[in-house]
Amino acid sequence: MNVATAPLLRVTDLEKHYGGVIALSELDLQLMPGEHAAVVGDNGAGKSTFVRMISGAERPDGGSIMFDGAECNFRSPLEARGVGIETVYQDLSLADDLDVIDNLFMGRELFHLKLGGLSILNRKAMRKRAHELLDEVGVRIPSLSGRIRGMSGGQRQGVAIARASGWGSKLIILDEPTAALGVRETGQVEDIIRGLKQAGTGVVLVSHNLRQVFDLMDTIYVFRRGKLVGRRDVATTTPQEIVAMITGVGGAEAGEFV
Amino acid sequence: MPQATTRGSAAELSAATTRPTLGAWLASDSAFKYTMVAVLVLGVIVMSIVSPEFRRPENLINILQQNAIIGVVACGMTLMIIAGGFDLSVGAVAAASGVLAGALSIEYGLPLAIIAGLVVGLGTGLINGFLVAKMGINPFVATLGMQAIVQGVLFIQTEAKPVFGLPDTWSDFGFYRVGFVPSTVIVFIVAAVACWALLRFTLIGKLMYAVGSNREGTRRSGVAVDRVVITAFAIGGVLAAAGGLMLVTQSNTGQPSAGATWALLAIAAVVVGGTPLTGGAGGIGQTIVGTLLLGVMSNALNIMSVSPYWQPAATGLLILLAVSVERYRHMKRSR
Numbered sequence: 344m345n346v347a348t349a350p351l352l353r354v355t356d357l358e359k360h361y362g363g364v365i366a367l368s369e370l371d372l373q374l375m376p377g378e379h380a381a382v383v384g385d386n387g388a389g390k391s392t393f394v395r396m397i398s399g400a401e402r403p404d405g406g407s408i409m410f411d412g413a414e415c416n417f418r419s420p421l422e423a424r425g426v427g428i429e430t431v432y433q434d435l436s437l438a439d440d441l442d443v444i445d446n447l448f449m450g451r452e453l454f455h456l457k458l459g460g461l462s463i464l465n466r467k468a469m470r471k472r473a474h475e476l477l478d479e480v481g482v483r484i485p486s487l488s489g490r491i492r493g494m495s496g497g498q499r500q501g502v503a504i505a506r507a508s509g510w511g512s513k514l515i516i517l518d519e520p521t522a523a524l525g526v527r528e529t530g531q532v533e534d535i536i537r538g539l540k541q542a543g544t545g546v547v548l549v550s551h552n553l554r555q556v557f558d559l560m561d562t563i564y565v566f567r568r569g570k571l572v573g574r575r576d577v578a579t580t581t582p583q584e585i586v587a588m589i590t591g592v593g594g595a596e597a598g599e600f601v
Numbered sequence: 602m603p604q605a606t607t608r609g610s611a612a613e614l615s616a617a618t619t620r621p622t623l624g625a626w627l628a629s630d631s632a633f634k635y636t637m638v639a640v641l642v643l644g645v646i647v648m649s650i651v652s653p654e655f656r657r658p659e660n661l662i663n664i665l666q667q668n669a670i671i672g673v674v675a676c677g678m679t680l681m682i683i684a685g686g687f688d689l690s691v692g693a694v695a696a697a698s699g700v701l702a703g704a705l706s707i708e709y710g711l712p713l714a715i716i717a718g719l720v721v722g723l724g725t726g727l728i729n730g731f732l733v734a735k736m737g738i739n740p741f742v743a744t745l746g747m748q749a750i751v752q753g754v755l756f757i758q759t760e761a762k763p764v765f766g767l768p769d770t771w772s773d774f775g776f777y778r779v780g781f782v783p784s785t786v787i788v789f790i791v792a793a794v795a796c797w798a799l800l801r802f803t804l805i806g807k808l809m810y811a812v813g814s815n816r817e818g819t820r821r822s823g824v825a826v827d828r829v830v831i832t833a834f835a836i837g838g839v840l841a842a843a844g845g846l847m848l849v850t851q852s853n854t855g856q857p858s859a860g861a862t863w864a865l866l867a868i869a870a871v872v873v874g875g876t877p878l879t880g881g882a883g884g885i886g887q888t889i890v891g892t893l894l895l896g897v898m899s900n901a902l903n904i905m906s907v908s909p910y911w912q913p914a915a916t917g918l919l920i921l922l923a924v925s926v927e928r929y930r931h932m933k934r935s936r
């Protein structure tokens with residue numbers, strides 16, 4: 344890693360609890376620009392909670408988030424998007440009843456005329472831009488005016504990722520993007536993620552699939568019981584070591600690894 | 602069926618397109634829409650053949666005139682249902698708007714009275730929207746509560762008596778016709794076109810579909826979803842109030858007990874046309890078809906001298922039928 348470049352994301356002492364449950368605590372980590380980082384850990388380890396904090400979906404109870412050199416205190420996902428952080432959620436992101444174009448431009452519509460809520464949508468311009476967006480990401484959709492509901496899981500995830508990547512975003516967060524997909528569809532999404540690496544876009548990938556993590560990512564951050572127990576470079580670690588860190592078995596106590 | 606504007610190597614995907622079975626056809630939206638149009642056209646044709654009374658032009662215009670009011674209310678209901686809600690207080694709000702505007706018009710004239718009436722709808726709509734969006738209260742509970750409160754206040758203020766002695770300007774407008782088209786029908790057309798354009802062309806219209814389809818996902822896309830829901834309820838309230846004012850033009854009285862069945866009728870008009878109660882889909886075209894269908898049915902029952910007590914039962918039956926078909930289509934769609 345090039346020590347001269349400043350980190351893209353720096354999280355310090357991040358903390359979140361839900362009632363009595365401590366979902367995240369004492370979390371410190373740094374991501375470099377363009378880094379493809381995996382976040383792994385057992386169920387309930389705090390991965391999704393971490394994602395919600397840095398994507399602005401929820402506010403942390405303590406700690407700080409620095410992005411691109413600026414202190415961030417996101418009050419909404421819109422603010423996170425504003426600085427260049429985009430998030431693809433497993434199931435939640437697309438509106439099934441709407442078509443591809445309406446979904447791609449959700450919250451970022453192009454207009455003929457700007458008048459607040461009464462702004463007139465420019466669907467022609469959005470259609471044109473949609474073709475470019477999907478091409479850049481390498482997603483193939485039979486019809487842009489088809490509803491999301493009729494599409495395969497791979498196509499949906501493709502639309503969601505195209506939406507996240509097409510806005511000069513610096514960091515794209517993918518929370519288990521292939522969990523519900525078949526083998527071929529998973530392959531399609533993985534190709535899209537490789538494309539993001541070539542484009543220099545940073546990625547945080549939450550995944551339970553270690554094969555995928557080792558194939559696609561540069562670094563691995565292991566979460567256990569709301570804490571970061573270690574960071575590894577894919578080039579110098581093994582799946583066995585990561586599994587030991589995830590489960591905490593084999594003398595893998597937090598201190599040894601950090 | 603997806604008309605493939607096929608690009609690149611999309612060929613591999615075409616294997617996934619649905620085969621043209623009856624179930625798949627029923628599940629497609631346009632099919633359901635055209636089925637309802639066909640039912641309407643067929644109903645009118647059959648009734649015209651069997652009943653000379655039905656096919657009298659004056660009767661047909663009457664059907665339009667009588668259903669224009671519920672049509673306006675149903676346009677507002679359409680927006681609320683698409684955005685994932687619905688409003689049971691439309692009848693009470695309409696009555697309150699009509700009574701207040703009627704009473705005010707005696708002293709202050711119509712323009713101010715009409716504005717005051719519409720403000721009643723705007724205010725109650727904003728409160729409904731606030732309760733649903735910000736407080737997270739189920740629309741059923743929120744708007745049923747609103748209907749009870751508005752009706753209670755209204756009955757206390759008027760001692761449940763109608764307001765008489767209104768200026769004739771009301772009924773002058775109510776029975777005015779442009780050519781053979783009644784003024785109330787023109788109001789319906791204007792409301793329908795405005796709501797259609799809102800849904801079709803504007804940002805807020807698109808967002809109503811988005812919020813009704815996936816509220817949390819839309820919120821995470823950075824959309825102020827609460828504002829979208831509140832806007833839908835506010836427009837719904839204003840159109841309910843407009844319906845109340847239109848009713849005043851028909852009777853020249855302000856009736857505190859008016860509108861008791863309006864919520865059911867308006868929801869029926871929306872879902873019978875093919876807009877799903879679950880939100881996110883549908884449109885004004887469907888609501889127009891649904892409104893006319895209910896109107897023709899009611900008129901036909903009248904002509905065949907069926908007891909008026911059967912009317913609500915027939916409406917209820919039609920609602921259950923429409924919702925059952927919708928459930929079936931939903932099951933088909935989600936495979």
Ligand SMILES: Nc1ncnc2c1ncn2[C@@H]1O[C@H](COP(=O)(O)OP(=O)(O)OP(=O)(O)O)[C@@H](O)[C@H]1O
Pocket residue numbers: 361364365366384385386387388389390391392393
């Ligand atoms: N909204 C919530 N309310 C209450 N508790 C929550 C909430 N969200 C998460 N938690 C709790 O916080 C802890 C961390 O959950 P989180 O969803 O971040 O885990 P995860 O690592 O994403 O797990 P998985 O692999 O199952 O997705 C869990 O104990 C979970 O039960």
Ligand SMILES: [Mg+2]
Pocket residue numbers: 390391392
């Ligand atoms: Mg999770």
